Amino acid sequence: MKIKIEHIPVMPKEVIKFLNIKKNGVYVDGTLGSGGHCQMIAQLLNKKGKIIGIDQDIEAIKFAKKKLAAFKNSIKYVNDNFVNFESILDKLKIKKVDGVLLDLGVSSHHLENPERGFSFRESKENLDSEIDMRMNQSQSLSAYDVLNKYQEDELKNILFNFGEEPYAGQIAKKIVQIRKKHPIVTINDLLSVIKLATPPKYRFSRKYGYYASKVFRGIRMEVNQELLVLQKVIPQIVNRLKKGGRLIIISFHSLEDRIVKQSFREMASAKIVKLPFKKPLTPSKKEIIKNPKASSAKLRVFIKYN
Ligand SMILES: C[S@@+](CC[C@H](N)C(=O)[O-])C[C@H]1O[C@@H](n2cnc3c(N)ncnc32)[C@H](O)[C@@H]1O
Structure with missing residues (x-):
């Protein structure tokens, strides 16, 4: 890369x-x-x-x-x-x-490079890339592990405390429900979960910034401690x-x-x-x-x- x-x-x-x-x-x-x-x-x-x-x-x-x-x-x-x-x-x-x-x-090279799996940008190239978010690519913990292995309570705390996400509880619950059907692997998988867990008025309101930014930030902060x-x-x-x-x-x-x-x-x-x-x-x-x-x-x- x-x-x-x-x-x-x-x-x-x-x-x-x-x-x-x-x-x-x-x-x-x-x-x-x-x-x-x-x-x-x-x-x-x-x-x-x-x-x-x-x-x-x-x-x-x-x-x-x-x-x-x-x-x-x-x-x-x-x-x-x-x-x-x-x-x-x-x-x-x-x-x-x-x-x-x-x-x-993070640096712009993390956010702008789909291969690094940091960005919530809804472009075709980015949506299909795997969620990763490791600044140090040789560490083992990645966003995949957080999303697919953490308990619902841990996820809720991360989204609420690090992400300051008002719908932390609902999103954590939805992550756990969806991953029982299939693992959350791509950027699109996570965006779809957030869409299912939050009301449209929240997602379309400018007041809260881009609807996915808080969830992505919270997970990134956990992955990189x-x-x-x-x-x-x-x-x-x-x-x-x-x-x-x-x-x-x-x-x-x-x-x-x-x-x-x-x-x-x-x-x-x-x-x-x-x-x-x-x-x-x-x-x-x-x-x-x-x-x-x-x-x-x-x-x-x-x-x-x-
Ligand atoms: C915001 S960027 C720094 C940009 C830099 N000041 C410049 O002018 O280009 C942060 C950088 O710090 C690195 N970084 C973040 N946390 C780190 C840590 N705990 N140890 C070492 N590097 C870290 C990231 O990988 C990233 O490349």
Whole structure:
């Protein structure tokens, strides 16, 4: 699978401003993706500066390596989950870093590529593709397992909590009913279940966004354990920041932002980090018009005290 669609970096000016790049600093891009943010950081470094680009998706690493070939002496690529942050730095014999960026969630190459089974787009090519949703294609748990093996209660909780889906109970029930007849394999299978479980007025109302988006997001967050890895990585990163070092997190989901905010609060009251601003930054209207995928972004910054 080749990446054809490049992800547009979200809030690029804010990322660069608040990372406060030192030319000879050491930085980590924990969510390399198409390498947009990484390129902007690499451009500001001198020969002594380094950036470690982590992505759990090998396709993202391959793509970024090609795109950023001009910076090959400054960038070290790591195909791993950022949840292993400290052990990644240990392997590279790096004690502390000047700044870290986490730009959470999936990349355009996940959403735009039917083979990856992330998208609810109702095109012929996409409808027939298998639901997968693994960012790391070598992990075993996929959306197929969640849909066909989880108990009804577990499904309901995932759809309600991660997806914030108002019809979570009805959809979970329908998933369990339908899979007794046939497994839920394709994007179309899941869309059909959602259609059977929800009233037309809900599906056609703009008020709730696209009717399938919440279910797809909830399942994706479960498959990739997105909240759990975020919770585990923040203390590791802060532990490895130099004095004055920065951590920037861009989140796209209220539960992600809640985790970030709570970690900030606890560490700020223990005088481990300080915050340049309390409320998260959000993209400008101009940016959202250019890149609608940025619309739900929230950016927070931690600065390490000692
Ligand atoms: C929103 S994209 C990042 C886009 C990037 N900032 C750019 O400018 O192109 C998120 C990327 O992070 C990766 N990712 C998400 N969660 C991860 C995790 N826990 N560990 C490693 N990579 C992760 C995804 O595979 C995806 O490629």
